[in-house]
Amino acid sequence: MIQMPSLKEARLRKQKDVMVQTKQYIQDKSLSQLGKGKTYFIKTYGCQMNEHDSENIKALLEEMSFQETTDMEKADFILLNTCAIRENAHNKVFGFLGRVKNMKEKNPHVIAGICGCMAQEEVVVEEILQKYKWVDIVFGTHNIHHLPKLLHQIITQQEKEIEVYSKEGDIIENIPAKRDSKYKAWVNIMYGCDKFCTYCIVPYTRGKQRSRKKEDILKEVKQLIKEGYKEVTLLGQNVNAYGKDFNQNYKMENLLEDVALTGIDRIRFVTSHPWDFTDEMIHVIQKYQNIMPYIHLPIQSGSNTVLKRMGRRYTKEQYLTLFYKLKKNIPNCSITTDIIVGFPNETEEEFKETLDIVKECQFDSAFTFIFSKREGTPAARMEDSISIEEKNRRLQELNQLVNYYAKAANEKYLHKIVPVLIEGYSDKDKNKLVGYTDTMKLVNIKGDPSAIGNIVKVEITDVKTWSLDGKIVS
Numbered sequence: 292m293i294q295m296p297s298l299k300e301a302r303l304r305k306q307k308d309v310m311v312q313t314k315q316y317i318q319d320k321s322l323s324q325l326g327k328g329k330t331y332f333i334k335t336y337g338c339q340m341n342e343h344d345s346e347n348i349k350a351l352l353e354e355m356s357f358q359e360t361t362d363m364e365k366a367d368f369i370l371l372n373t374c375a376i377r378e379n380a381h382n383k384v385f386g387f388l389g390r391v392k393n394m395k396e397k398n399p400h401v402i403a404g405i406c407g408c409m410a411q412e413e414v415v416v417e418e419i420l421q422k423y424k425w426v427d428i429v430f431g432t433h434n435i436h437h438l439p440k441l442l443h444q445i446i447t448q449q450e451k452e453i454e455v456y457s458k459e460g461d462i463i464e465n466i467p468a469k470r471d472s473k474y475k476a477w478v479n480i481m482y483g484c485d486k487f488c489t490y491c492i493v494p495y496t497r498g499k500q501r502s503r504k505k506e507d508i509l510k511e512v513k514q515l516i517k518e519g520y521k522e523v524t525l526l527g528q529n530v531n532a533y534g535k536d537f538n539q540n541y542k543m544e545n546l547l548e549d550v551a552l553t554g555i556d557r558i559r560f561v562t563s564h565p566w567d568f569t570d571e572m573i574h575v576i577q578k579y580q581n582i583m584p585y586i587h588l589p590i591q592s593g594s595n596t597v598l599k600r601m602g603r604r605y606t607k608e609q610y611l612t613l614f615y616k617l618k619k620n621i622p623n624c625s626i627t628t629d630i631i632v633g634f635p636n637e638t639e640e641e642f643k644e645t646l647d648i649v650k651e652c653q654f655d656s657a658f659t660f661i662f663s664k665r666e667g668t669p670a671a672r673m674e675d676s677i678s679i680e681e682k683n684r685r686l687q688e689l690n691q692l693v694n695y696y697a698k699a700a701n702e703k704y705l706h707k708i709v710p711v712l713i714e715g716y717s718d719k720d721k722n723k724l725v726g727y728t729d730t731m732k733l734v735n736i737k738g739d740p741s742a743i744g745n746i747v748k749v750e751i752t753d754v755k756t757w758s759l760d761g762k763i764v765s
């Protein structure tokens with residue numbers, strides 16, 4: 292069966308109200324042996340949303356008796372969970388597909404699949420149909436729960452399955468998750484995005500904003516506490532707009548407060564769009580010790596004219612007002628950001644304004660990107676006279692500044708004692724432990740492994756640009 296995505300349809304929702312229902316996922320027990328003796332390998336690109344989707348997909352596969360392997364060469368089912376945010380994310384996936392093709396040639400029984408945000412793009416699915424005919428299964432971000440059914444059809448009928456919905460699906464509760472960590476968990480609070488920043492593909496790949504019901508979110512958090520989780524990160528493209536689609540008076544500040552009252556040790560939330568950050572939210576963060584003093588607050592540009600062309604709906608002055616309010620009211624708050632350089636026709640002066648705001652805010656860290664044209668977005672049609680060499684130069688200049696302030700922010704931690712949730716062993720040095728401070732600083736730690744899974748006091752002994760070193764003191 293082939294059901295293609297359509298950009299035109301995805302855009303239509305701007306004019307129409309969409310009814311979203313909450314439904315329950317129910318396991319099809321007749322498929323519980325479908326993957327017996329078979330293995331799967333998932334490669335995940337993109338943001339936390341995709342990482343969490345992969346956790347759901349893994350659990351769905353294991354319900355069907357598939358087993359995970361980290362060795363792609365040994366897998367019977369290979370799935371790429373893709374990201375569409377920038378051209379290079381795209382290219383990486385098509386590059387990787389070459390490797391999957393080699394495997395399929397050696398082993399035709401291998402099932403190859405693509406899901407995630409790229410699968411929502413009409414042009415991508417067309418390209419797959421024409422040039423990557425050997426891909427067996429394509430499904431989008433709205434119908435993850437159909438994976439068992441799609442796999443069943445492939446395995447029993449051996450025909451290609453493409454099922455991508457252009458319109459957002461309903462909210463499906465109860466999809467199981469095989470979480471990567473035993474101590475910290477992603478919790479979706481909303482899906483999709485209604486902001487339509489002019490450069491961004493997400494509103495088309497993830498659909499309309501749909502908030503989960505508070506009861507379902509709180510139930511999940513309480514269950515995680517029972518299972519021993521210490522930290523939850525409330526997830527959404529635009530979490531501060533939580534509840535705006537409900538028409539009820541229950542907003543992000545109310546949800547934050549209710550999650551804080553569950554008593555979980557640590558609460559984080561990403562991503563915050565400055566537009567929806569209310570004083571009430573700041574008040575709640577101030578009031579509860581278990582809401583972490585860490586805010587990711589993407590600015591994108593320091594120039595009002597560029598912000599306007601980006602459709603960000605705030606000025607740099609409004610951003611700064613919010614920034615200082617957060618710094619003043621949340622002691623020790625670390626603030627990180629995202630910045631795009633080389634937006635169509637960004638002038639040298641406009642770029643300088645971005646440098647200026649970085650100097651003013653001295654962010655704890657920043658993700659920086661060169662603007663990437665995404666087919667179907669308004670910015671892709673804007674004229675652009677800035678060369679890629681110039682954009683690269685700007686990125687480097689910006690990165691130097693960002694790194695300087697990241698190191699400076701870390702230096703303030705030297706010899707301080709900070710709380711760290713120890714997550715496990717460091718990837719780089721197996722003799723060290725690793726964890727994050729309340730302010731989201733990565734710390735490599737000397738200490739007893741019995742601390743894994745606990746929040747302990749760590750003295751910072753050395754600082755680098757992107758991490759800290761420390762030793763456990765309690």
Ligand code: SAH
Nearest residue numbers: 490491528562589629630631660661662663
């Ligand atoms: N919802 C979040 C951002 C999600 S995408 C927010 O609005 O803050 C993560 C980051 O990718 C964005 O903040 C932006 O900086 C970057 N990004 C998105 N689209 C891009 C594009 N077309 N080119 C370059 N960077 C982009």
Ligand code: SF4
Nearest residue numbers: 484486487488491493
């Ligand atoms: Fe993209 Fe803007 Fe939505 Fe963030 S808020 S996901 S940048 S459209």
Ligand code: F3S
Nearest residue numbers: 337338374375376408
């Ligand atoms: Fe990428 Fe989709 Fe996330 S485009 S950044 S994986 S929402």
